Amino acid sequence: MSHPGMVRMICNPLDLPYRYQEIRPMLSGRTVHREAADPSIVRFRGRFYLFASMSRGFWHSADLVTWDYRPTEKLPPLDYAPDVREVDGALYISASRRDEPCPFFRSVDPLADDFVEVTPGAFPFWDPNLFQDDDGATYLYWGCDNKTPIYGTRIDPRTFAPIGDRVDLIAADTESRGWEQPGDDHVKQPPRTEMEKLIADYVGEGPFIEGAWMTRRGETYYLQYAAPGTEYNTYADGYFTGTGPLGPFTYSPHSPFSAKPGGFITGAGHGSTFQDQYGNWWHAATMRISVNHAFERRIGLFPAGFDDDGVLFCNQNFADYPMQVPDRRFDPWTEVSPAGMLLSYRSAATASSSLDEHGPELAVNENIRDWWVADSTEPGQWLRLDLGNLTTVHAVQVNLADHELAALAPETTDGRDPGHEYRGIYAASYPAELHVETSVDGRSWTTVHDGRGTGRDTPHLFATLDEPRRARYVRVTAGRLPFDGPLAISGLRVFGTGNGRPPADVAPRATRVDGRVARIEWDGVAGAQGYNVRYGLAPEKLYHSWLVYEQTDLDLRALNAGVDYWVAVDSFNENGITPGAPVPVTG
Known part of the structure; x- marks a missing residue:
C-alpha cells in the first residue's frame, strides 16, 4: 500500500474537543463524560457547520479535516438533536422539546454569534429536520419514538407554523427489516439492573425510529431515518424514496445505507448527508461508546454517494482506519480508505503504572469500550507499544477514555432536571494534552506530536507523519488532562505498512x-x-x-x-x- 503523502486524512471517531457533561441519574451514581451525537452538517457560505447534541456550541471547518469549536450561549444547550439547514439564504437551527413548542433560531454569520430567535415555535417535536425544496416550499420532519412514526408537514418559512395536515411517514417493521431489531448484534438482552428494568418497563421493547434527514437528488426525495437505538453497535440509518417531499414513500431494501456494527468503534446512525465544494457526498453519523452512560457517543464521517441506479450508499469498509479527504472530486470506493493498515493490534504494551482490571493490553484490543488506566494522576504517566519489529509508520491515533471523572470534576450549577436525571454541560474547556513519540530501538525517541502546554484538546488525537517513518516502538506521555484525572487510553492505534504480505483469500x-x-x-x-x-x-x-x-x-x-x-x-x-x-x- 502506498503512503498517502501530504494528502489530508481523518480517522473516526473524529478528533473534536467534545464537551464534558455531568449527569446525575435518579437511581444511579453521578457521571462526568464527553458526549456529542446526532450530527447535523451543512455547507454554508464556503464553510461546513456541525451542530451536535450536548455541545453548547458548534464546530466549523473549511475542509472537513480541521474543525474549530465555537461556543454560544444563544442556543439552548440541553435540547437534543439540533438541526441546522439553509432556508432562504440563512441558517435556521432548532432542536428537541417533547412537551413544549420548539423555538427556531436564525443566523447569517454563525462565527459572529448572531443567532436570533425568530419564533418560539408552534408545537413540540423531537429530532427535527428542516428542508427547503427547489421551489422554496419548506418542510419539517420529526420523530423519535418506539411507538409513533416519523412525521412530516409543510411549514410557513416565516412563522414555521404548519401548513396543512401532519403526515405519517415512517414506522418500524421489524418482521421484515432485520436491522431494526433492537440489541447488540440485533439480539435483545434481558435487563440486568434495576434501572434497566425500570427503563424497559417504561419504554417497551420496540426499536426507536428517529433522526430524520431529507436529501433531494434530481427528482427523487431520500427520507433517511435511524434505528434501532443509539446505545447499540447496530445503530444505523436507512431510507425511503419518494417523488415528493411528503411522499408517498417506498422503503429501500438497500437499507441500512449507513451501518458500522464491527471494529474499534461501532454505530453509524442518526446523521446527515451533504455535499462538499467538489460535489462529493458525505454522511456524518453517531458512533457509540455507551459505558459511562447510554448516551456517551462520538461523531463519525464517511464518504457517501449514489450509484447509477440511484441507490444511496456509504463506504464504511475499514471506517475507523485512516481515510483520505482529497481536495477534488474522487471515487468514494477506490480513493479514500483505508489509508494505512493497523500495526498495533495486540502488540506488546507496557505502562508507567496500571489500575487493576485496566491493564495496558486493553489499549490494543480494538475495543473503544474498555481501556488502560494509569494508577496515578501524577504528570508524565506513559503507555508504550512494541510493534515487534521495524515497520513503516504513517499515523498514530490516541483515543482517551473518561475514567471515573465524577470523583474529580466539580458539580455544574446551570443544568436541567426534567424529572428523572439532572444534566449539565461544562462551559469551560478541559483540554487533553499528549506527547507522542516513535523509536527504532526503545532508547532514542523522535516526537510525532507534542500538545503539552498548547491548550489544544485532543481526546481522539490523530497525528499524521509528514513522511513515513521506520519505527518499532510508540510511546504516549500525558501532559495536562481533564480535571487532572489519570491517563486512560482505550485505543493506541498505529497505522502504516508492515514488512510482509497480505493473507490468502477467503471463500465464505x-x-x-x-x-x-x-x-x-x-x-x-x-x-x-x-x-x-x-x-x-x-x-x-x-x-x-x-x-x-x-x-x-x-x-x-x-x-x-x-x-x-x-x-x-x-x-x-x-x-x-x-x-x-x-x-x-x-x-
Whole structure:
C-alpha cells in the first residue's frame, strides 16, 4: 500500500474537543463524560457547520479535516438533536422539546454569534429536520419514538407554523427489516439492573425510529431515518424514496445505507448527508461508546454517494482506519480508505503504572469500550507499544477514555432536571494534552506530536507523519488532562505498512437462516488479523460491511426479508487487504 503523502486524512471517531457533561441519574451514581451525537452538517457560505447534541456550541471547518469549536450561549444547550439547514439564504437551527413548542433560531454569520430567535415555535417535536425544496416550499420532519412514526408537514418559512395536515411517514417493521431489531448484534438482552428494568418497563421493547434527514437528488426525495437505538453497535440509518417531499414513500431494501456494527468503534446512525465544494457526498453519523452512560457517543464521517441506479450508499469498509479527504472530486470506493493498515493490534504494551482490571493490553484490543488506566494522576504517566519489529509508520491515533471523572470534576450549577436525571454541560474547556513519540530501538525517541502546554484538546488525537517513518516502538506521555484525572487510553492505534504480505483469500459459506438472518462461515487463513464481511443485494452492490477480528463466523441479522443477498469476506493484516469473491447467500 502506498503512503498517502501530504494528502489530508481523518480517522473516526473524529478528533473534536467534545464537551464534558455531568449527569446525575435518579437511581444511579453521578457521571462526568464527553458526549456529542446526532450530527447535523451543512455547507454554508464556503464553510461546513456541525451542530451536535450536548455541545453548547458548534464546530466549523473549511475542509472537513480541521474543525474549530465555537461556543454560544444563544442556543439552548440541553435540547437534543439540533438541526441546522439553509432556508432562504440563512441558517435556521432548532432542536428537541417533547412537551413544549420548539423555538427556531436564525443566523447569517454563525462565527459572529448572531443567532436570533425568530419564533418560539408552534408545537413540540423531537429530532427535527428542516428542508427547503427547489421551489422554496419548506418542510419539517420529526420523530423519535418506539411507538409513533416519523412525521412530516409543510411549514410557513416565516412563522414555521404548519401548513396543512401532519403526515405519517415512517414506522418500524421489524418482521421484515432485520436491522431494526433492537440489541447488540440485533439480539435483545434481558435487563440486568434495576434501572434497566425500570427503563424497559417504561419504554417497551420496540426499536426507536428517529433522526430524520431529507436529501433531494434530481427528482427523487431520500427520507433517511435511524434505528434501532443509539446505545447499540447496530445503530444505523436507512431510507425511503419518494417523488415528493411528503411522499408517498417506498422503503429501500438497500437499507441500512449507513451501518458500522464491527471494529474499534461501532454505530453509524442518526446523521446527515451533504455535499462538499467538489460535489462529493458525505454522511456524518453517531458512533457509540455507551459505558459511562447510554448516551456517551462520538461523531463519525464517511464518504457517501449514489450509484447509477440511484441507490444511496456509504463506504464504511475499514471506517475507523485512516481515510483520505482529497481536495477534488474522487471515487468514494477506490480513493479514500483505508489509508494505512493497523500495526498495533495486540502488540506488546507496557505502562508507567496500571489500575487493576485496566491493564495496558486493553489499549490494543480494538475495543473503544474498555481501556488502560494509569494508577496515578501524577504528570508524565506513559503507555508504550512494541510493534515487534521495524515497520513503516504513517499515523498514530490516541483515543482517551473518561475514567471515573465524577470523583474529580466539580458539580455544574446551570443544568436541567426534567424529572428523572439532572444534566449539565461544562462551559469551560478541559483540554487533553499528549506527547507522542516513535523509536527504532526503545532508547532514542523522535516526537510525532507534542500538545503539552498548547491548550489544544485532543481526546481522539490523530497525528499524521509528514513522511513515513521506520519505527518499532510508540510511546504516549500525558501532559495536562481533564480535571487532572489519570491517563486512560482505550485505543493506541498505529497505522502504516508492515514488512510482509497480505493473507490468502477467503471463500465464505453463506446460508439464509430465515428472512432476516444469514449465517456466514469461512476457514481462517494464516497471518490474518481479521476479516471484513461485505454484503449486499448484488455482487456489484456489496454496500454493507462488518469488520471482525479473530473470528471465522458471523450471524448477519440485519437483512431485509424478501430480497436476495450476496456476500464476500476480505482477509486483512498489517500488510494489506485480500478481497474475497462474492458468493450468493443460499437457502
